[in-house]
Amino acid sequence: MAxxxxxxxxxxxxxxxxxxxxxxxxxxxxxxxxGTMVIRPYGYGLWERMQAEMDARIKETGTQNAYFPLLIPESYLTREADHVEGFAPELAVVTHGGGHRLEEPAVVRPTSETIVNDYFSKWIQSYRDLPLLINQWANVVRWELRPRLFLRTSEFLWQEGHTAHATYEEARDFAAHVHRRVYEDFLRTVLALDVVPGRKTAKERFAGAVNTLTLEGMMGDGKAVQMATSHELGQNFARAFRTRYLSREGRQELVWQTSWGSTTRMIGALVMAHGDDDGLRVPPRLAHIQVVVLAIKDDASVLARVREVGDRLRAAGLRVRVDDHTDVPFGRRAVDWELKGVPVRVEIGPRDLENGTAMLVRRIPGGKEPVALDQLASVLPGILDEDQALLLAQSRERRESRTAEVSTIGEAVEAASAGGWARIPWAVLGEEGESKLAEHAVTVRCLVAEDGSVPEADDAPGNVAVVARAY
Amino acid sequence: MAxxxxxxxxxxxxxxxxxxxxxxxxxxxxxxxxGTMVIRPYGYGLWERMQAEMDARIKETGTQNAYFPLLIPESYLTREADHVEGFAPELAVVTHGGGHRLEEPAVVRPTSETIVNDYFSKWIQSYRDLPLLINQWANVVRWELRPRLFLRTSEFLWQEGHTAHATYEEARDFAAHVHRRVYEDFLRTVLALDVVPGRKTAKERFAGAVNTLTLEGMMGDGKAVQMATSHELGQNFARAFRTRYLSREGRQELVWQTSWGSTTRMIGALVMAHGDDDGLRVPPRLAHIQVVVLAIKDDASVLARVREVGDRLRAAGLRVRVDDHTDVPFGRRAVDWELKGVPVRVEIGPRDLENGTAMLVRRIPGGKEPVALDQLASVLPGILDEDQALLLAQSRERRESRTAEVSTIGEAVEAASAGGWARIPWAVLGEEGESKLAEHAVTVRCLVAEDGSVPEADDAPGNVAVVARAY
Incomplete structure (x- = not known):
């Protein structure tokens, strides 16, 4: 029976x-x-692991965490023309505080470039204060008319990095460094996503940036998700906020800046990229629960053994949950853990105890086999590594098999509409072609160079546009 | 010359x-x-360490982290009468979103009991779902007319725990458990504060609670700071939000709840409790920088040795910063690290290298002495332990020497006005006396039992009121 x-x-x-x-x-x-959301404990556990992995990588770049206020005077947003144009339609506005109408309304931050620059302009005096490398973990609000949990929400959680440098080259290189060493490394090695790094077209750039780098991931239905972006801001905000430094040569110069962000939408992408018809599949390196040890029934020696196995696996460095809720039927609990995508289940019942084994059930490749209890701690790390690699391989295989090389706009629309990506020379597509794609809800996800690297300019010869429908 | x-x-x-x-x-x-504030990297580093230490203790109680929305429909706040009365004057209100006036204004959360209960009432079905133990790390906004950095700010960062239980006793015991095992343990063993645990009077209780437990700390000027609170909410919010469960006996019952919080004001209290005329003194167990290794001058072998010592101390498990910014005069850097209160400075110059020593400067007791370079890693852990114990002893000594036993309201006002605390029998003071104290800006910080434990009722025989001026 099915x-x-x-x-x-x-x-x-x-x-x-x-x-x-x-x-x-x-x-x-x-x-x-x-459009707002409640992130429940299991979802938040994924976010905590993302934070821990990303935060360590961010700190390795020399960046320090800080915290800027949630509320920004409305007038700050208007100082950079492109910025306000981009964000004005999405703002939430506080008009009353402490029982009174405010003299100047405050916006709930949609992003923090403006307020950060207000302080950078005070903190930065001389070249000795550069580079200034700051990150914050925070919530932001961008009013959303077509919300979708995690992917598009009126409030989301994120990290936003903000840096100031003495030269254009240093800022450009730092944006690229973060993009590669923080974002791409995290997405590939922890999230097991075979992302494509590239450059946004002028149309898709961050409001106020001179260049936006992106990492695009392919979901299970062939659509794209923008996983993280890293912006070169040039001197746009520095000019608006007079963020200047005294150079070694004794001149007042505007700083060059970057900003870069990644959000809770990564949780949505994780689901859409690795989920299957039975539920989520969490990459072991990300998982806050790598192994769940289940008591099949309410039996004293089973319960004792389950707890003991849990302790032993924890001591071996694994992230383990013991499920001894035997007042809930075993079948239902097994389905729940499958839905939640915990990589490995270790199931123990009275018959297993007699045999000195447990049933080891693997969520990622599927399948189950009995394993001797005293072997668990030694076999599990290798299994988790295998499963991590398998998810990345599946992600790569999907992207490769569902990306078409095309040479006309019509073919590009057709490929994207069929649930896939298309690669088309930017010289063929151009900004006019980009507008035509938009009529079919298809966008240029990024530009990539012929050799797969990130191009230094939109119009560099040989640039290829990766186009798709996107969340 | 001074x-x-x-x-x-x-x-x-x-x-x-x-x-x-x-x-x-x-x-x-x-x-x-x-009233808002920017938390700079050095301040935020203290908060990150507080979060790490507290979060581990919170998780040990079985509580899981989650995230609830920043924006709460205005009508939610009004459902619990005491709650809205307490918070209405402090609310920030969002009236516009996405360019339009909202049908119902949203408040920026001042605390999350209401929105949490909206979800608890959906998630909790039966006794099997209890206890439900949730915590969130978040920002909150309470409009502040007399702001003071960290101590009173219109936006602050905090953790707020929210739990639901089947019985009154379980809820009461859990609030007390968190208070002792999370807050008191953290404040004593990490923050090195000799806090007094007690019970708030009806007047000082959280808006909507039936009992509020507090931990009060004495600052350098003898005033008090409320360091953390843990509330028994009874069934007040459960009634307002119909948060019910099906009992084992098959009856629909209201849950019993707790909430508990601690905030970035702990950073302000840290400064006021341990700071001296030269700056902050950070307890070693809290410090994100326990040891700073300074290059006295720009000399290749000094710089190489400073970095090597940094690596070696890090390998020994210490949290270390290397200061090789020799373009800033050494004296200025030394003063800066003293201001920031890093427990130990290891200063290395050319002459030290000749002797194979470094100058070890201790911020907490004061004083300096040369130490052989190859001894540093073995002597520093003991020194940091000593300094941690010293700060706690100084905190205890201050509280004991500046707390007066009094028997009249006049004496209590006098003691508090002179910069100290007073202990007065609650039977003598009472609610009327509490109002009289208020005329002199003196408040009852908490009630304690004769034996120093936390009383089970305001009017338990022998209760003593601890009164003081407070931040």
Missing amino acids: KTPVLTPRADDFPRWYQDLIGKAELADNGPVR | KTPVLTPRADDFPRWYQDLIGKAELADNGPVR
Whole structure:
């Protein structure tokens, strides 16, 4: 007898499958104010691991964490023309505080370039104060009319880096460094996503930037998600906020800046990239629960053994949860952990104890086999490494097999509409072609150089546009 | 020649000394919107360490982190009568989002009991779902008319725990457990503060709680700071939000709840409790920089040795910063690290290298002595332990020597006005006496039992009121 699917199958309705999974795996709920979300403990556990892995990489670049205020005077946003144009339609505005109408309304930060520059202009005096490398972990609000949990929410959590440098070259190189060493490294080695690094077109650039670098990931339905971006801001904000330094030569010079961000939308992308019809599959290096040890039934020696195995695996350096909630039927708990995508289940019942074994169930490749209890701690690390590599290989295989090389705009639209990516020479597409794609809800995700590297200019010869539908 | 003081001396003007220190040690700046603050990297580093230590203790209680929305529909706040009365005067209100006036204004969360209960009422079905133990790290906004950096700010960072239990006793015991095992343990063993645990009077209770536990710390000027609170909410929010569960006996019952919080004001208290006229003194267990290794001058072999010593101390498990910024005069850097309160400085110059020693300067007890370079890694852990113990002893000594046992309201006012605490029998003071104290800006910080434990009721026989001026 075929089992009733717990989730809408992906092939039937991918967006519905996503929504089902987010709810049933207890990742998040919709909030009461339009477009906001509640991140539930299992979803937040994923975010905590993302934070820990990213934060270590951010600190390795020499960047320090700080915290800037949530509320920004409305007038700050208007100082950089492109910036205000980009963000004005998305702002949440505080008009009353402490029972009174405010003299100047405050916006809830949609991003912090303006308020950061207000302080950079005070803190930076001379070349000795540069580079200034700051990051913050914070919430931001961008009013969202078509919300989708994690992917598009009116409030989301993120990190935003803000740096100031003495020269254009240093700023450019730092943006690229963060992009490669923080974002790409994290996305590949921890999230197991075969992302494509590239450069945004002028149309897709961050409001106020002179260049935006991006990492694009392919989801299970062939659409794209922008995973993280790193911007060269040139001197746009420095000019608006007079962020200047005294050079070695004794001249007042504007600083050159970068900003870079990644958000809780990475959780949504994780689901869409690695999930299957049974639920989420969490890459072992990311997982806050790598192994769940389940008691099959309420039996004193089973419970004792389950706890003891949990302790032993923890001592071996694994992240372990013991599930001894035997008042809930075993089958339901097994399905729940499958939905949540915990890489390995270790199931122990009375018969297993007799044999001195446990049933080891692997979520990522699928399949189960008995393993001697005293072998668990030694075999699991290798299994988790294998599964991590498998997810990355599947991500690469999907991207390669579903990316078409095309030479006309029509072919590009066709490929994207069929659920895939297309690569088309930028010289063929151009900004006019980009507008035509937009009529079909297809966008240029990024420009890449012929050799796969990130181009130094939009119009560098040989540039290829990667186009797709996107979340 | 006496050196010019870097800070206003505490004895001259304590509030001014505090403000000087916060600025010169680069802990924080005022934000542009009234009462908000920018937490600078050195200040934020202290907060990150507080978060790490507290988060580990919170997780040990079985509590999981989650995230609830920043924006709460205005109507939620009004559902619990005491709660709205307490918070209404401090609310920041968002009236516009995405370019349009909102149908219902949203408040920026001042605390999250209401929105948490909206979800608890959905997530909790049966006794099997209890206890539900949730915590979040977040920002909150409470409009502040008399702001003071860290101590009273319109936006602050905090953790807020929210739990639901099947019985009154379980909720009461959990609030007490968090208070002792998370807050008191952290404040004593990491922050080195000799806090007094007690119970708030009805007047000082959290808006919506039936009991509030507090930990009060004495600052350098003898005033008090409320360091953390833990509330029994009874069934007040459960009733307002219909947060019910199906009991084992098959009846629908309201849950019993707790909430508990601690904030960035702990950074302000840290400064006021341990700072001296030369700056901050950071307890070694808290310090994100326990040891700074300074190159006295720009000399290749000095720089090489400084970095090598840094690596060796890091390998020994210490949190180390290398200061090789020899383009800034050594004296200025030494004063800066003193201001910032790094427990130990290891200073290395050419003459030290000849002797195979470094100058070890201790911030907490004061004093310096040369130490053989190859002894540093073995002597420093013991020194840091000593300094940690010394700060706690000084905190205890101050509290004991500046707390008066009094028997009249007049004596209590006098003791508090002179910069100290007074202990007065609650039977003598009572709610009427509490109102009289308020005329002199003196408050009951907490009630304690005769044996120093936390009383189970305001009117338990033998209760003593600890009264003081407070920040």
